[in-house]
Every structure is written in C-alpha cells, then in structure tokens.
Amino acid sequence: MKTPAEELESAYRQTIYWCELPEQSVAIRIGHKHPVLDDALRNEAVNEWAFITAYNPHSTLKTPPQNRAMNEQLECEIARLGYSYWHGTGIDPKGQWPPEASFLVLGLAPSSAADIGRKYHQNAIVIGRVGSAAELVFLTSESESR
Numbered sequence: 001m002k003t004p005a006e007e008l009e010s011a012y013r014q015t016i017y018w019c020e021l022p023e024q025s026v027a028i029r030i031g032h033k034h035p036v037l038d039d040a041l042r043n044e045a046v047n048e049w050a051f052i053t054a055y056n057p058h059s060t061l062k063t064p065p066q067n068r069a070m071n072e073q074l075e076c077e078i079a080r081l082g083y084s085y086w087h088g089t090g091i092d093p094k095g096q097w098p099p100e101a102s103f104l105v106l107g108l109a110p111s112s113a114a115d116i117g118r119k120y121h122q123n124a125i126v127i128g129r130v131g132s133a134a135e136l137v138f139l140t141s142e143s144e145s146r
Helices: 004-014 035-043 064-080 110-119
Strands: 016-020 025-028 048-052 085-091 100-106 124-129 135-138
Touching (some): 004 135, 016 100, 025 035, 048 110, 064 110, 110 124
Antiparallel strands (some): 016 085, 048 100, 048 124, 085 100, 124 135
C-alpha cells in the first residue's frame, strides 16, 4: 500500500502537462523528451523552462474563483519578472483532480522556478532543458528529504 506522499508523487508523474505553443499544443510527460517543445524553445532562443501553477496550494482543493485569482497573481508576477510564457493545463488522466491552468515559463532557471513554486505553496513543479527529459521537482521539505 502506498503512503499519501507516494500516491501524490504518482499522481504528479501521471499528470499530462499540456502546453499551448505558438504553432501547436504539446503534451509534456515526466521522464520524456519533447522535440516539438525543444524546437519552439530554440525559436525563442531559450534553453530551459518551468511549468508552474498557483492552483490548489499544497494539493488542497480550492474553489474555481480562488484558483483563478491566485493564478492571475502568478501570471502578473511572471510578466513583472520579464519572462515570456505559454499557457498550459495540468490534466489528471484519471479525472480525480480538476484541470489546473498553468504556465510554461521560458528561460526560467530551476532555482528561480522553485522559489516561485514555493511562494505559491506548490508541492512540486516541472522543469526541463532543450534535449533533456522533463523532470518533476519537489518543493516541500518532506519530499526534498527523500
């Protein structure tokens, strides 16, 4: 039997992280490479990215208006910091969690992405680099100690 932390990690790993690129959509999966995304990043002259949301802090379901307000704040912060981004959605393939509006932030270093994720009380973020597989990065102290 899985612990709650193991079940949460499994859910994050199974999530499909959809991103609306300028020319098409791409489904980002943890542990997989994404050549279409890599090409779009090269066109923007960036080498790294982070997929972040403000929805459901610490995996606690919030109301749609609460989630939208938090995500609008996140979007404003990303823009204020000067990063370009593409809209995305985290989708639970089992349908146990509602879709989470998200942002794929271009050129955001992993440490900065982690700082933003922590600020918005996220348990984890997804990061990647051109030519590499997407990675799940845990932000909570319990998960970081594993």
